[in-house]
Amino acid sequence: MRSKTPWQKVFRKIGLSQSSLAKEMGCHRSKISVALKGDDGLVNARDQVSLMKIATKHGVKLTLADFVDVA
Known part of the structure; x- marks a missing residue:
């Protein structure tokens, strides 16, 4: 079984x-849907910054390991 992609993690x-995250990121929810369905699921640098800010706002701790696909 394939491990979760960075976006999925x-x-x-x-x-x-998906809708709430898209709203907080300032993008359409389809961007989140496509990212979650992608084969590699890599998170680009701009999205990493947004996701880190959103996670902090919601009291969630993200680490480098969350953004890396360790296959």
Whole structure:
């Protein structure tokens, strides 16, 4: 079984819905949907910054390991 992609790990850890996360990131929810379904699920640098800020706002601690695919 394939391990979770970085996008999937971060999304699950933050715990918001796709719509809520998209709203906080200032993007359309389809961006989140596509990112979660992607094969590599890599999080680009701009999104990493946004996700870190959102996680901090919601009391969630993200680490480098959350953004790296350790296959």
